[in-house]
Amino acid sequence: MLSPRDRYLALLSLAANARQQLLSPVPDPGVSSGFSYPDASGLNLSPAELEADLEQLCELGYLERQFAERGYYCPDCHHHALMFRETCPACASSNVEIGDLLHHFRCGHTAPESEFQDGVRYTCRKCGHQLRHIGVDYERPASSYLCRACNYVSSEPDTRCLCLKCGKQHPADRAELRTVYAYRLNARGGLAVNRGELGDARGAGSLVDTEFGLYSFSYFDERLTQEVAASKRYKRPLSLMLVAFRDSDFPAGSNAANDAMRRLVAGAKDSLRDCDCAALFREDCLAALLVDTDGAGAPCAFKRLQETVDRLAGEGGEPLPLDCGLVTLNDSHATARALFDEARASLSGAQTQVAAEPAPAVNPSAE
Amino acid sequence: MDSLTLAFNGFIEYLTEVSDWALSLHIDQFVRVFWALLFLETPRYFFTNLAVLYWWMHETPVVEPAEFGPETPLVSVIVPALNEAETIGEVVRSLREQTWPNLEIILIDDGSTDGTGEKMQALAQRYHLRVHRMSRRQGKSAAINTGLELARGEFVVLMDSDSTLERSTVWQMVRHFEDPQVGAVSGNLTVRNYNTSLLTRLQAIEYLLSLSLDRRFKAEVGILSIVPGAIGAYRRELLGSVGGLEPGPGCDSDATIRIRKLGYQIAFAQDGICRTTAPTSVLKLIRQRLRWDRNLVRNRARKHRDIFNPTFANFSPSSFVSFLDTFLFLAILPAMWLVYTVDMLLNFKGDYDFILVTMLVLHYISMSLRTLIGLVVCDFEYRRLPLLLSLPIYPLYRILLKLIRLTALTQEIFFRTSYRDPFAPAQVQAQMEVY
Numbered sequence: 001m002l003s004p005r006d007r008y009l010a011l012l013s014l015a016a017n018a019r020q021q022l023l024s025p026v027p028d029p030g031v032s033s034g035f036s037y038p039d040a041s042g043l044n045l046s047p048a049e050l051e052a053d054l055e056q057l058c059e060l061g062y063l064e065r066q067f068a069e070r071g072y073y074c075p076d077c078h079h080h081a082l083m084f085r086e087t088c089p090a091c092a093s094s095n096v097e098i099g100d101l102l103h104h105f106r107c108g109h110t111a112p113e114s115e116f117q118d119g120v121r122y123t124c125r126k127c128g129h130q131l132r133h134i135g136v137d138y139e140r141p142a143s144s145y146l147c148r149a150c151n152y153v154s155s156e157p158d159t160r161c162l163c164l165k166c167g168k169q170h171p172a173d174r175a176e177l178r179t180v181y182a183y184r185l186n187a188r189g190g191l192a193v194n195r196g197e198l199g200d201a202r203g204a205g206s207l208v209d210t211e212f213g214l215y216s217f218s219y220f221d222e223r224l225t226q227e228v229a230a231s232k233r234y235k236r237p238l239s240l241m242l243v244a245f246r247d248s249d250f251p252a253g254s255n256a257a258n259d260a261m262r263r264l265v266a267g268a269k270d271s272l273r274d275c276d277c278a279a280l281f282r283e284d285c286l287a288a289l290l291v292d293t294d295g296a297g298a299p300c301a302f303k304r305l306q307e308t309v310d311r312l313a314g315e316g317g318e319p320l321p322l323d324c325g326l327v328t329l330n331d332s333h334a335t336a337r338a339l340f341d342e343a344r345a346s347l348s349g350a351q352t353q354v355a356a357e358p359a360p361a362v363n364p365s366a367e
Numbered sequence: 368m369d370s371l372t373l374a375f376n377g378f379i380e381y382l383t384e385v386s387d388w389a390l391s392l393h394i395d396q397f398v399r400v401f402w403a404l405l406f407l408e409t410p411r412y413f414f415t416n417l418a419v420l421y422w423w424m425h426e427t428p429v430v431e432p433a434e435f436g437p438e439t440p441l442v443s444v445i446v447p448a449l450n451e452a453e454t455i456g457e458v459v460r461s462l463r464e465q466t467w468p469n470l471e472i473i474l475i476d477d478g479s480t481d482g483t484g485e486k487m488q489a490l491a492q493r494y495h496l497r498v499h500r501m502s503r504r505q506g507k508s509a510a511i512n513t514g515l516e517l518a519r520g521e522f523v524v525l526m527d528s529d530s531t532l533e534r535s536t537v538w539q540m541v542r543h544f545e546d547p548q549v550g551a552v553s554g555n556l557t558v559r560n561y562n563t564s565l566l567t568r569l570q571a572i573e574y575l576l577s578l579s580l581d582r583r584f585k586a587e588v589g590i591l592s593i594v595p596g597a598i599g600a601y602r603r604e605l606l607g608s609v610g611g612l613e614p615g616p617g618c619d620s621d622a623t624i625r626i627r628k629l630g631y632q633i634a635f636a637q638d639g640i641c642r643t644t645a646p647t648s649v650l651k652l653i654r655q656r657l658r659w660d661r662n663l664v665r666n667r668a669r670k671h672r673d674i675f676n677p678t679f680a681n682f683s684p685s686s687f688v689s690f691l692d693t694f695l696f697l698a699i700l701p702a703m704w705l706v707y708t709v710d711m712l713l714n715f716k717g718d719y720d721f722i723l724v725t726m727l728v729l730h731y732i733s734m735s736l737r738t739l740i741g742l743v744v745c746d747f748e749y750r751r752l753p754l755l756l757s758l759p760i761y762p763l764y765r766i767l768l769k770l771i772r773l774t775a776l777t778q779e780i781f782f783r784t785s786y787r788d789p790f791a792p793a794q795v796q797a798q799m800e801v802y
Contacts, residue, residue: 119433
């Protein structure tokens with residue numbers, strides 16, 4: 001099994017050799033996303049692993065995303081095979097028929113056309129008279145939808161999607177809108193391929209991030225793999241914490257962003273133990289590996305970090321609220337990658353909860 | 368109350384005087400006064416209307432099938448239109464409602480300048496229609512002949528772009544083609560806007576009597592020789608074999624006569640209702656009727672006069688009787704009405720008011736009965752009964768129609784006015800064959 005660093009380098013090499021140095025998605029109904037990357041198939045990664053690695057390489061600054069396709073996915077199983085159809089607002093059956101509504105002038109009866117049909121003739125069920133001449137004795141004022149399952153008549157049906165994979169049905173507006181990208185090798189990625197190491201990105205390939213004095217992320221990545229393996233083998237608790245600014249609207253590279261990051265780094269150095277390992281994951285995100293820390297201790301570590309960061313602001317200083325994704329290693333995490341991905345998902349979830357309390361978003365798996 | 372009683376008593380007294388006068392007439396005077404009423408109009412119109420009532424009461428109703436089989440022949444409906452942007456949508460709507468399942472709708476824009484062509488194309492995008500646009504106006508005949516070229520149906524229905532059909536009209540007409548002797552079928556024209564004014568109500572009565580009851584009678588006895596341009600069905604190949612429609616006014620009656628000459632019968636679909644818009648002003652009515660009446664001379668007296676020739680290869684007694692009937696009652700009788708009026712004024716000077724009142728009373732009785740028959744037999748609706756209230760004015764309307772007819776006949780006999788009728792565009796007028 002390849003280490004993450006070797007996988008990244010291998011992926012970058014494949015991108016370098018691809019046409020126009022572009023890993024393009026092609027339709028593939030067998031894959032959950034509906035697209036696969038044939039140029040990257042040599043690594044024998046699962047589609048989910050491959051997509052995660054490509055995204056990670058983008059985050060690290062070696063690849064650039066290019067829009068390829070956008071579509072709707074099942075909100076439950078995230079599969080692409082959705083069938084959108086018009087359904088009855090009352091019973092959600094797709095057995096609905098569109099038809100015109102007929103208005104019989106003589107008696108005022110209004111009903112779907114099918115109710116008037118008497119062979120090829122139209123006969124009013126209310127008064128028994130025949131409808132003979134449009135505009136003279138009857139009119140078609142509107143269309144209507146008739147549900148054949150429950151006979152409900154509606155002016156507009158619902159649109160719902162049925163997932164052909166998991167069989168669940170959802171309102172159309174609940175379908176998950178996702179973008180599928182092609183990934184292009186950029187100059188930094190090209191340099192990494194030529195050097196055979198991920199050294200050009202922030203601290204990658206070296207032990208320490210010289211700018212902030214933390215571990216480099218490549219080291220962190222290696223350490224994470226090692227710690228996950230060791231913790232699994234010796235049944236030791238291990239937690240992973242990703243921390244990001246809640247109000248991350250600092251302009252990238254601005255003084256405000258740098259000041260905030262320095263406060264966060266200082267807080268991390270101050271509050272974390274020596275045995276823990278912290279590295280910058282992105283421009284605005286810090287990753288911390290909390291060794292020998294279980295699900296109960298991890299939130300305490302985050303709380304300490306938040307308090308330290310707030311304390312560093314001094315009196316009258318601006319508070320710096322943080323969002324956190326916390327995951328504790330358990331049996332469901334087959335690899336370090338899985339643990340890291342879950343921490344990212346947990347952080348994303350915490351960031352999207354508008355009404356979330358400042359407490360860390362603890363992943364249920366950590367409980 | 369007293370004055371009303373007095374007036375009523377005076378009226379009854381006057382009627383008694385009139386009847387006494389009529390009964391006191393010598394037999395030769397009686398015949399001289401009432402000859403047209405007794406020997407021509409009553410048998411021709413009143414008795415024939417009674418015959419229609421009799422047929423209607425004894426006919427077996429034909430019920431439309433609950434569904435049509437897969438072998439239902441294709442029927443092409445051709446709608447030529449000139450500046451009918453406002454109405455063409457309604458025409459298409461009524462065609463799309465037809466119960467006949469295998470229908471091909473062909474719209475021909477005859478060089479309209481009011482956006483009719485664009486409207487047609489919009490309709491064609493919305494529905495499954497065929498649209499053909501003339502770059503310049505060619506005339507109704509050319510538009511229909513173009514439609515005939517495009518049509519693929521075994522039968523064609525020709526209709527005006529200001530008319531709409533009842534749902535079963537196409538079936539009501541096409542079913543007559545089960546008889547191989549039937550070459551064309553006339554639809555039953557009714558006035559859509561009969562409630563608009565007194566003039567349209569009078570036209571509604573006229574349509575009921577002349578276009579519905581009378582055509583039913585003529586079709587029953589085999590002398591119907593006109594299929595109206597507003598609604599008619601033809602065997603497509605047959606219409607093609609007689610060359611389609613000839614240019615100029617009266618093209619519909621001309622085509623029908625040519626089909627009759629080939630030995631085919633013309634049927635009348637009484638329940639094939641087509642609602643058309645009648646002229647709403649006297650001037651428009653006069654123009655329309657002048658054009659219709661000139662065809663009496665143009666087509667029947669001149670172009671197809673060989674109908675009267677017993678040595679003609681395709682001589683047909685029924686066509687002969689049909690033409691004779693038309694000439695006698697549509698040309699000679701109106702002319703005789705002038706002579707009769709002068710005769711009465713000169714020779715029955717003192718009794719002319721008695722003659723007038725007698726005629727009016729007999730007329731009201733006859734017309735009321737005939738209109739009732741018409742309302743019962745053709746498309747009966749209670750709401751049309753108030754048409755009877757317009758009958759007191761109807762004699763004046765008939766006098767107007769007689770004067771228009773006499774004018775039209777005179778114009779055509781002496782000046783061939785129909786060949787300058789703007790019904791055909793100028794370039795066609797210049798080239799059309801003159802009879």
